[in-house]
Amino acid sequence: MDAENSKSGVTRRRFVRDGILVPLSLAVAGGAVSTIFLRKGDARNFYLRPPGAIEEKRFLAACIKCGKCAQLCPYNSIRMAGPEAGVGTGTPHIVAREIPCYLCPDIPCAKACPSGALDSSLQEVEKIRMGTAVIVDRENCLSIRGLRCEVCYRQCPLIDRAITIEPRHNTRTGVHTIMEPVVHRDKCTGCGICENACVLEKPVIVVQKSPPVQKDYYDF
Numbered sequence: 001m002d003a004e005n006s007k008s009g010v011t012r013r014r015f016v017r018d019g020i021l022v023p024l025s026l027a028v029a030g031g032a033v034s035t036i037f038l039r040k041g042d043a044r045n046f047y048l049r050p051p052g053a054i055e056e057k058r059f060l061a062a063c064i065k066c067g068k069c070a071q072l073c074p075y076n077s078i079r080m081a082g083p084e085a086g087v088g089t090g091t092p093h094i095v096a097r098e099i100p101c102y103l104c105p106d107i108p109c110a111k112a113c114p115s116g117a118l119d120s121s122l123q124e125v126e127k128i129r130m131g132t133a134v135i136v137d138r139e140n141c142l143s144i145r146g147l148r149c150e151v152c153y154r155q156c157p158l159i160d161r162a163i164t165i166e167p168r169h170n171t172r173t174g175v176h177t178i179m180e181p182v183v184h185r186d187k188c189t190g191c192g193i194c195e196n197a198c199v200l201e202k203p204v205i206v207v208q209k210s211p212p213v214q215k216d217y218y219d220f
Helices: 002-007 012-035 056-062 068-072 083-088 108-112 151-155 193-197
Strands: 078-080 092-094 132-135 163-169 177-183 205-208
Touching (some): 068 108, 132 177, 151 163
Antiparallel strands (some): 078 092, 163 177
């Protein structure tokens, strides 16, 4: 039987082999392709855009990838995304763990944008909303574990507004007080200074995409 099929170029052994290997290779390739759309290093599927960035889909449509925002950033916080960004290649973003946004009072990056991808009318640092800082690993946060760290709180440019320290009883020891850093998302600018300042090798506080504002009505 195999001899007959071998004349037409197909054998039972090849049929079984291809039936296994081809789908497997496609699955691997598909996984490799999908990863290029994730932010390099942490796969949060979120690019931290410069101050004043409009909603992501509109931002990608409006940004002309000129790099003027990056050129005017005095801290070199803004970098242009590489090919790993997929459709966002060449667009500006910030890697907070390396160089966060230091919230320049005059917000030069937004004023430099010629296309409207960054809102040039933004005037007040306190109104910047790049993302929201979140304590993603409470178990390893030194302050929550009972140690007096508080570095993220001390480094926050909106100290006692975006991040506060809330004392609570340490139920584990029964005699100590835990000074827990608490992020207030309505005040957090998403600058990433806290993520950059975290003393642990892997930061326990990171900037994530701000959740959409919940409405009590529907838009039609």
